[in-house]
Amino acid sequence: MKRETVPVRKNDQLQVTIEDLTHEGAGVAKVDGYTLFVPNTLPGELVDIKVIKTNKGFGFARLLEIKKESEHRAEPLCPIYHQCGGCQIQHLSYDAQLVSKQKQVKDVLERIGGLKDVTVHPTLGMEDPWRYRNKAQVPVGEEGGLVIAGFYQKRSHRIINMDECLIQHEENDQIIRVVKNIANKYGIRAYDEEKHRGTLRHVVARKGKVTNEVMVVLVTRGKELPNKKNIIEEIQAQIPNVKSIVQNINPKRTNVIFGDETNVLWGEEYIHDYIGDIKFAISARSFYQVNPEQTKVLYDKALEYANLTGKETVIDAYCGIGTISLFLAQRAKHVYGVEIVPDAIADAKRNAELNGITNVDFAVGEAEKIMPWWYAQGIRADVIVVDPPRKGCDAELLETILSMKPKRVVYVSCNPATLARDLKVLEEGGYVTKKVQPVDMFPHSSHVESVAQIVLEEEAGTK
């Protein structure tokens, strides 16, 4: 039997050329066919590295010095980029990020899905790829007797104080600073996760970018919040557009941010925002897309790929709060949405009502169980839209699609690898993938979202 040998050892220093970028944003080098992952490097760069860990099939190395720099290397704008870990590819110019995401989707579709000829369009990016996030949630700690808030240092639970995050809306940064100052002024102690003592665990800030409404959530260990009245007055005075101040109580020893109990301290339970013409009510714990501008780009593309005339019955599987369903409902005869989280379906129904949209039905349950049940009830979809979590579609759900035989399937994916795996199943079942459009929902991170149009073989000649 052939023995696999690892050609490098821990602490070896060597010079390599970076050949590729992983989907997590690390450079890839090969030494005698052995793969080394080197963070903070870019394809084409000649670099000196030090090996820090070797496994059987691959290893990790640290960058020592760049000998020849990539023309696409950019100076990260964020001063804490290397400590934070929230962004992975700020050191790559934005144009090159978009090209790299397109290549990543194309490569994975070929490698995992065997889809050699499918058209993968250039990634749709943002004109201004900074300050795009509408929600911040930061842990609170103490340093030198003062309350701090920021992010966990990479691979640790040590909180690094942060004044601003350049992918975050400025106003959310402002809210975090204001709450820190108020906590220090009124002696509110930060939660200490080791001793399970103290009060303030997290601050969550949410902003409706179109409506300009703001929500401040204080996550505390217990019900008690000393100086509540002063805290409310100070937040109102310093954040004039605040519409909602909420306390969430999380008494558990856990990394999960929210507890089960949420109380409005002042103002409304919800703030509102729009994606396109559709209005959404957002509560402290509601899911809502963090980059609504690019969500509109993604869902417009999904709508274009659904190619609706107003006569179609559409199923939106994994529908969440019904964002895509409500988009589709404007152009379809009827939309059925299914989602596993009951609170999300409650939000979906509320949002349908808020917008006066009546041609939608939402069901709570596993899409792979509800869809065969709908099928048995005689419901036939002309178009099926799926937007599954990272693990992709359940096999049973793909089988139901193949039995229902919709004319078109629109697949919205946050993981090109599972997209490729599922497209292969659909292609083997008589469908053709016509086109795939990557959309950059999270600039400077390695995430890539795509939407694919898949049509029945006999429909493949049509739009």
Ligand SMILES: C[S@@+](CC[C@H](N)C(=O)[O-])C[C@H]1O[C@@H](n2cnc3c(N)ncnc32)[C@H](O)[C@@H]1O
């Ligand atoms: C990528 S999100 C889709 C978001 C949605 N398009 C929206 O705009 O809110 C995936 C959703 O699938 C849901 N989900 C996960 N497994 C599911 C299953 N087996 N059946 C139905 N929904 C599921 C998750 O709760 C999550 O809301």
